Amino acid sequence: MMLIDSVRRFAENELxxxxxxxxxxxxxxxxxxxxxxxxxxxxxxxxxQYGGFGERSAVTGVLAAExxxxxDLAAAIAIMTPGLYVLPILLGGTEKQKESLISTAIxxxxxxxVSAIIEPQFDFSxxxxxxxxxxxxxxxxxxxxxxxxxxxxxxESFLVFANLDETLxxxxxxxENKGLKIGEREALLGIQALPTFELSLNAVSVPxxxxxxxxxxxxxxxxxxxxxxxxxxxxxxxxxxxxxxxLDYAKEREAFGGxxxxxxxxxxxxxxxxxxxxxxxxxxWEAAWMLDNSKDAFQxxxxxxxxxSDMAMMVTDRAVQILGGxxxxxxxxxxxxxxxxxxxxxxxxxxxx
Amino acid sequence: MxxxxxxxxxxxxxxxxxxxxxxxxxxxxxxxxxxxxEVPWDYINFMHNALKQMEGVxxxxxxxxxxxxxxxxxxxxxIEILSWGDTGLYLSTPVGxxxxxxxxxxxxxxxxxRFLSRILADKxxxxxxxxxxxxAGSEMxxxxxxxxxxxxxxxxxxxxxxxxxxxHKALVDTDGFVVVWATIDPSAGRAxxxxxxxxxxxxxxxxxxxxxKLGIRASDTASIVFQDCRIPFDNILGNPEIKQKTTKGFxxxxxxxxxxxxxxAASALGIARAALEFLKDKLAEExxxxxxxxxxxxxxxxxxxxxxxxxxxxxxxxxxxxxxxxMDEGIANTTEASMAKIxxxxxxxxxxxxxxxxxxxxxxxxEHLPEKWFRDAKINDLYEGTGQxxxxxxxxxxxxxxxxxxx
Numbered sequence: 001m002m003l004i005d006s007v008r009r010f011a012e013n014e015l016x017x018x019x020x021x022x023x024x025x026x027x028x029x030x031x032x033x034x035x036x037x038x039x040x041x042x043x044x045x046x047x048x049q050y051g052g053f054g055e056r057s058a059v060t061g062v063l064a065a066e067x068x069x070x071x072d073l074a075a076a077i078a079i080m081t082p083g084l085y086v087l088p089i090l091l092g093g094t095e096k097q098k099e100s101l102i103s104t105a106i107x108x109x110x111x112x113x114v115s116a117i118i119e120p121q122f123d124f125s126x127x128x129x130x131x132x133x134x135x136x137x138x139x140x141x142x143x144x145x146x147x148x149x150x151x152x153x154x155x156e157s158f159l160v161f162a163n164l165d166e167t168l169x170x171x172x173x174x175x176e177n178k179g180l181k182i183g184e185r186e187a188l189l190g191i192q193a194l195p196t197f198e199l200s201l202n203a204v205s206v207p208x209x210x211x212x213x214x215x216x217x218x219x220x221x222x223x224x225x226x227x228x229x230x231x232x233x234x235x236x237x238x239x240x241x242x243x244x245x246x247l248d249y250a251k252e253r254e255a256f257g258g259x260x261x262x263x264x265x266x267x268x269x270x271x272x273x274x275x276x277x278x279x280x281x282x283x284x285w286e287a288a289w290m291l292d293n294s295k296d297a298f299q300x301x302x303x304x305x306x307x308x309s310d311m312a313m314m315v316t317d318r319a320v321q322i323l324g325g326x327x328x329x330x331x332x333x334x335x336x337x338x339x340x341x342x343x344x345x346x347x348x349x350x351x352x353x
Numbered sequence: 354m355x356x357x358x359x360x361x362x363x364x365x366x367x368x369x370x371x372x373x374x375x376x377x378x379x380x381x382x383x384x385x386x387x388x389x390x391e392v393p394w395d396y397i398n399f400m401h402n403a404l405k406q407m408e409g410v411x412x413x414x415x416x417x418x419x420x421x422x423x424x425x426x427x428x429x430x431x432i433e434i435l436s437w438g439d440t441g442l443y444l445s446t447p448v449g450x451x452x453x454x455x456x457x458x459x460x461x462x463x464x465x466x467r468f469l470s471r472i473l474a475d476k477x478x479x480x481x482x483x484x485x486x487x488x489a490g491s492e493m494x495x496x497x498x499x500x501x502x503x504x505x506x507x508x509x510x511x512x513x514x515x516x517x518x519x520x521h522k523a524l525v526d527t528d529g530f531v532v533v534w535a536t537i538d539p540s541a542g543r544a545x546x547x548x549x550x551x552x553x554x555x556x557x558x559x560x561x562x563x564x565x566k567l568g569i570r571a572s573d574t575a576s577i578v579f580q581d582c583r584i585p586f587d588n589i590l591g592n593p594e595i596k597q598k599t600t601k602g603f604x605x606x607x608x609x610x611x612x613x614x615x616x617x618a619a620s621a622l623g624i625a626r627a628a629l630e631f632l633k634d635k636l637a638e639e640x641x642x643x644x645x646x647x648x649x650x651x652x653x654x655x656x657x658x659x660x661x662x663x664x665x666x667x668x669x670x671x672x673x674x675x676x677x678x679x680m681d682e683g684i685a686n687t688t689e690a691s692m693a694k695i696x697x698x699x700x701x702x703x704x705x706x707x708x709x710x711x712x713x714x715x716x717x718x719x720e721h722l723p724e725k726w727f728r729d730a731k732i733n734d735l736y737e738g739t740g741q742x743x744x745x746x747x748x749x750x751x752x753x754x755x756x757x758x759x760x
Contacts, residue, residue: 017591041609042599059355122650123648123650123651124648125646125647125648126645126646127646127647128651173640187413193567210516224646247751247752250752251752261752261754262754262758262759262760264744264745264748264759265760266753267744267745267748267749267752268741268745268748270748270751270752271695271744271745271747271748271751272695272744272746273695274692274751275672275692275695277749278672278675278689278692278698279669279671279672279692280668282668282671282672282675283664283667283668283671284672285669288355289355289356289357290357295356298645298646299645300667301664302645302646302660303645303660303664303667305666306649306660306661306664307664310661310664345648345649
């Protein structure tokens with residue numbers, strides 16, 4: 001819990017103050033990501049033998065993710081990016097892969113080891129990926145297109161998720177691999193400070209040992225669940241930020257002779273926002289707890305993200321509404337939270353705990 | 354720290370209570386809905402014996418007023434399941450309901466022992482609480498007009514209470530009791546309000562009306578008139594500070610609500626679960642599978658609705674569990690109790706409404722129970738504080754406002 005306290009302080013003192021400019025300038029201060037990395041959120045979930053200093057705990061992960069996202073969602077995803085590379089390896093990799101791949105990705109400095117999961121279809125679902133992997137004599141050949149791949153331009157290594165014989169599998173791919181093409185930096189509705197890219201895979205060949213879990217591969221369900229709860233936790237954090245801001249504003253802003261918070265129309269909105277956040281947070285915690293206790297968390301994690309998606313939109317929309325016209329102005333953070341909040345259901349595959 | 358494991362003491366109870374709900378409640382659910390105001394003696398007697406064997410809901414020494422105290426989480430789980438069976442019948446369970454909650458929240462140890470010990474005595478008793486009056490609902494108990502005047506060593510009660518859940522069963526059908534909120538000083542507003550225990554058979558206390566309702570028909574909702582109704586001096590709950598104008602009585606009423614709202618939430622969610630399970634069972638009979646894990650863009654409308662209802666149900670249940678967990682831990686739970694009540698009230702109404710819509714003609718027919726659950730559901734958004742009153746409570750808490758600053 002000391003970890004969570006330091007993450008909370010970092011979010012308050014470091015992330016919040018820079019979030020506006022980072023979004024406007026479409027750039028995160030490099031020092032900031034480094035500083036966030038030093039908190040050790042990802043490292044704390046990796047055992048010592050693989051270069052970390054802890055044990056994987058989805059509960060700790062969701063608590064940290066909520067605090068980071070309360071500070072800033074783009075920075076939260078950036079700081080957690082290497083985690084999405086190493087955790088699937090930790091959870092599904094062979095012993096050899098764990099030993100050779102994890103420690104290099106989680107050294108003393110933050111490094112862009114990234115995962116490519118999301119695809120440019122309206123009906124994208126991790127269970128129905130269009131990117132395919134085909135087994136050949138030499139290994140596997142991958143074909144497809146990924147989007148919202150963070151830091152792809154500078155990536156030191158990619159973990160690409162693809163459909164192999166109707167199962168979801170992951171492959172380690174070097175940025176030098178021929179057939180890999182990194183597109184222009186994407187322009188998104190939100191998380192604008194996070195550099196994301198399209199990644200095309202055109203007959204990308206990898207050796208057998210590139211497949212996580214080796215010959216048998218891995219069970220991707222837990223990975224998907226862990227991403228569901230991570231994104232849901234990010235949604236809780238940004239919703240809490242918007243709710244708290246709207247609450248403070250409503251107590252300050254006066255209309256018709258008193259603070260607008262003294263009007264039931266505003267006060268009831270805030271009460272419902274608080275209730276919504278508390279309820280969904282408990283779903284996120286329960287799903288994370290199930291993951292940590294080897295229970296089948298697939299449905300709980302999916303429901304948590306479903307709930308968090310609606311919560312994020314409900315809460316951020318109301319925060320904008322409570323600020324009225326000011327809510328629409330970019331000097332205030334609530335419009336940014338609303339843009340970021342709309343992404344919560346789409347960000348499945350951008351973080352993991 | 355964070356732990357969602359169900360305690361073993363609760364797991365052991367679940368199977369038994371579920372069996373009661375399935376075998377003792379569901380088969381007669383329709384009958385008692387049709388025969389409004391008929392007393393479900395089979396159920397009451399069965400539950401009385403079962404609870405005696407369990408030594409009450411809190412385990413051993415439950416009714417002594419001493420440790421170990423009632424286990425609120427266990428009670429919430431039990432109520433959710435009983436309400437899944439039938440909410441009207443659950444409200445007729447001789448287990449210690451609202452009257453007992455008021456005694457627990459406001460009574461002295463001696464009073465707890467005196468009144469709560471009856472629950473496990475030879476014959477079943479129902480308890481009730483009388484707060485609402487014809488002129489005021491959500492404004493109670495501050496607007497109390499029923500008076501209590503000290504005369505010698507007796508209190509004399511005069512006034513009329515309405516909407517007393519189980520009032521007839523408490524005063525007429527069984528030798529139970531009603532906790533009556535009355536004022537000892539009508540000029541003092543809420544500071545004059547105190548809880549009094551009126552026992553069945555007390556002269557001057559009469560059930561004058563039974564309401565005909567939308568739902569929960571197996572549970573009577575009574576009007577009670579007090580006319581020079583004399584009760585012993587020490588039936589005033591708590592240490593009597595009758596000379597002073599304190600808000601202790603009012604606070605006791607609020608404490609009772611803190612303690613009762615999570616259980617209204619639990620009861621609401623039992624109905625919601627019943628409805629959702631019925632819908633899913635019907636779909637399963639038609640071999641319609643609900644696919645989890647897909648984006649909404651890929652779901653059928655039916656799947657999407659069901660998944661959304663599952664989110665509502667689970668999140669509301671976890672809020673409810675949190676609010677009772679806080680009670681067990683002795684943590685003040687006013688905000689959480691109201692949050693649970695708000696959400697459960699919303700959720701049960703939405704889920705039952707939606708279930709009927711999705712079931713089409715099956716949902717509308719009295720051949721099946723969902724239309725009954727649709728009618729039963731709505732009470733949960735009304736009694737023990739409407740959804741709006743609970744929003745007011747949460748809003749005041751999160752904003753740090755008094756009742757003067759936000760009303």
